[in-house]
Amino acid sequence: MSIFDIFKPKPKMLDKGNYVCPYCFESFDKYMFQCLNKRCNGKGERVFAASQGKQAECSECKAISYTKVCPNCHKHLPDSTLNGENCIISIVGSRASGKSHFVGVLIHEMIRRIAPEYNKGSFEGFDDSFLRYQKVFEDKIYSGYQLELSKTAMNNKDVSLPYIFNYKFRTRHNEIKCYTFVFFDTAGEDLHDLSNMSTVNKYIYKSSGIIFLLDPMSIPGVVDKLDKDWVSRASGGLQEHDGIADSIISNVSRLIRNAKGMKEEQKIDIPVAAVFSKYDAFEQLVPEDATVRRTSPHCKKGMFDDADRKAVDSEIASLLDSWGARSFTSQLENNYKTYSYFAVSALGLDNNPSSHRFDKPHPHRIEDPLLWLMKIGGKLE
Ligand SMILES: Nc1nc2c(ncn2[C@@H]2O[C@H](COP(=O)(O)OP(=O)(O)OP(=O)(O)O)[C@@H](O)[C@H]2O)c(=O)[nH]1
Ligand SMILES: [Mg+2]
Ligand SMILES: [Zn+2]
Ligand SMILES: [Zn+2]
Incomplete structure (x- = not known):
């Protein structure tokens, strides 16, 4: 065991x-x-x-x-819905925290690199999911155009459609497994206000995992140490930020507790990957010998390297501490049973968007949060 x-x-x-x-x-x-x-x-x-x-x-x-x-x-x-193998992955985070670029690059990488390299798996869109994905994300990001901020799901049927992908692979015991991944790219706008969260309400408490994106550009302790021009480029032109995601995590926790009829003192059992986005923009503040600077090891090894995950988790936790973001870390600790910190860059190092254009993404550690959620969910060997 x-x-x-x-x-x-x-x-x-x-x-x-x-x-x-x-x-x-x-x-x-x-x-x-x-x-x-x-x-x-x-x-x-x-x-x-x-x-x-x-x-x-x-x-x-x-x-x-x-x-x-x-x-x-x-x-x-999809068949896996009927076999109980649905994994709903909710992607939440404040406005302009990088959710859409994260999903857009993650799906591209899952199809082309991560699934085949990790376990010779395939990652295939179900029904029209791949076509919708191409139109909304891939065609733009991979020709170097920044995505626009997402529209609210209220009165916007298209926006509220999730992206459904089947991950198929063979286990070491030669069993074929198929899991259906349901990605929901929430609009940050829909997360800031509880009364606006009727769409989020429907899926958040049914999630197998939550990917919580933290915007480093919303932490004063980070922004103060970086070049102003640099920050404005990584902020997507958004001038105002509403602090480090504290209100969002409390809104999300409240929705889950209400839906599951849980008491305030009970910890929520949905695992949370707390992920710093835009790693490229703050790598200069990360110690030279940090593990998080290295390339993600899991795909190369063909197995999940939990020692690497733990090292990154403690590095990011201590960075958050040193940046004075304790209110976020304690909210996570008090509300969730299982969580881990990560840092990713969707666009890649030296690819900070200027005038809405960038090079083809060459992401850093984009696979870590999803592989971890699968691993602790018992879906990967
Ligand atoms: N430097 C850098 N900037 C990024 C990265 N990912 C996203 N951004 C920038 O962050 C801004 C917001 O990205 P989005 O993905 O649209 O943010 P979002 O969380 O989907 O925002 P909403 O849809 O409003 O909730 C854009 O200007 C992106 O160019 C990254 O990996 N590195
Ligand atoms: Mg978005
Ligand atoms: Zn008929
Ligand atoms: Zn339905």
Whole structure:
């Protein structure tokens, strides 16, 4: 038994149903079927209950359908939703903390480098997720254009659609595993105010892991030590910052406690990766011999190097301390059972955006938070 076994998922305790839709996050007991027969009068709109187990007959055209859909939003469901292998990863953090660039670069790297290198795995978009991902993120970031700040999900259906990817790989015992990852790139705007958080409300407490992005450019102890011009470039033109994410972490914690009916004294059991974004912008403040300066070791080794993770965790915790950001660290400690500190750069060293252009991203340690969440969730060997 390894230390990680204690974090393996416990038998599921879901509120209403057994399944969680990765699009609308409603829970349900029984999925439905959709008729895809082009000549059917229902024209793909018709949704019906199963006649027997894995298939159903369309009441309109009598064709047999195997296409399982959510009874609430009627979107096509991946198999792993029905096997209970959904991992909802929520990405939260204040405005301009770097969430969208992080997701955009992480997915690109997962497909091309991380999954194949780590365990010869594949990372494939489900349904239209890859096309949506390309349009919203990859086409822009990888031709060197900075993304715009994300729009609020309220009254914005497209924005509130998550990106769904299947991670498939073979274990050392030659078993094929498939996990469905649901990435939700929240707009910072929707996290600052509890009354604005109705969308976040739906998925945050169902997450398998939370990636909490901390913006180094919002910490006075960091900004004071850096060149002004440098800071303004890494801040994406955003002049005002609302302090280091304290209000967001308390809003997020409150939502989770309310939804799960937890007392204030109980610690939340969803693991949190507390991640400094824009590492490139503050590397000059990091000690020369620090582990976090080295390239991420996990993919090269083909296994998760927990000693490396622990070293980075304590380096970042002591940097936060020395920058006077204790209120954040104690909030995390008092509210969450499991958390670890990381630092990543989505764009890469010497790639600080100027006039909204930069070189093709060459990220630093972008895989660490996700691999850690998978590892402690018992999803990686
Ligand atoms: N130097 C540097 N700047 C970055 C990095 N990632 C993002 N930025 C900059 O940070 C600013 C905000 O990035 P976004 O990813 O749009 O931030 P966000 O958290 O999605 O913001 P909202 O959508 O408003 O919540 C942009 O100007 C980016 O160019 C990075 O790795 N390094
Ligand atoms: Mg964004
Ligand atoms: Zn039909
Ligand atoms: Zn749904």
